[in-house]
Amino acid sequence: MKKFSYWAAILSTSIMLEGCASMNLFKDDTPPPQPAMAAPAMPASPMPGANGALSATQIKTLLTGKSWRWASAKNAGVTLYASDGTSLVEVTGKGTTQGKWEARDGQLCEQFAPATFLPTGSPMSCQTFTGSNGNYMVGPATFKLAS
Numbered sequence: 001m002k003k004f005s006y007w008a009a010i011l012s013t014s015i016m017l018e019g020c021a022s023m024n025l026f027k028d029d030t031p032p033p034q035p036a037m038a039a040p041a042m043p044a045s046p047m048p049g050a051n052g053a054l055s056a057t058q059i060k061t062l063l064t065g066k067s068w069r070w071a072s073a074k075n076a077g078v079t080l081y082a083s084d085g086t087s088l089v090e091v092t093g094k095g096t097t098q099g100k101w102e103a104r105d106g107q108l109c110e111q112f113a114p115a116t117f118l119p120t121g122s123p124m125s126c127q128t129f130t131g132s133n134g135n136y137m138v139g140p141a142t143f144k145l146a147s
Helices: 002-014 056-063
Strands: 066-071 076-081 086-091 095-104 107-112 122-132 135-138 141-145
Touching: 056 066, 056 095, 056 107, 095 122
Parallel strands: none
Antiparallel strands: 066 076, 066 141, 076 086, 086 095, 095 107, 107 122, 122 135, 135 141
């Protein structure tokens, strides 16, 4: 738990905040914005199976113990995924909330606790998790390993 608090402190002090227009953290109708600068090189990661989907084990291995920068058309932020199935989410321009997560074959499922920008929280919902070699999509959101 101390390690989680350490990373939470780093996240909260290192992320520049900007606006967030939607109450749903990841789902949008429009494509995500393109970054102005090239992203750092990502380490090799598990390759998808024959149908392009990652297994629950692959997804859990990718996410656990790491902070991931995500962006969609209306929202952006960083999420730290702990091995106990909890998460700390910072939504750019809005603040932080805690969540719970689980990996299923081909999907990332998340729920979020109430926060000032998400008054009623959000129930567990699952979105398609695709990608390889450091380039991932969760529903319409891009996921990159935070540096």
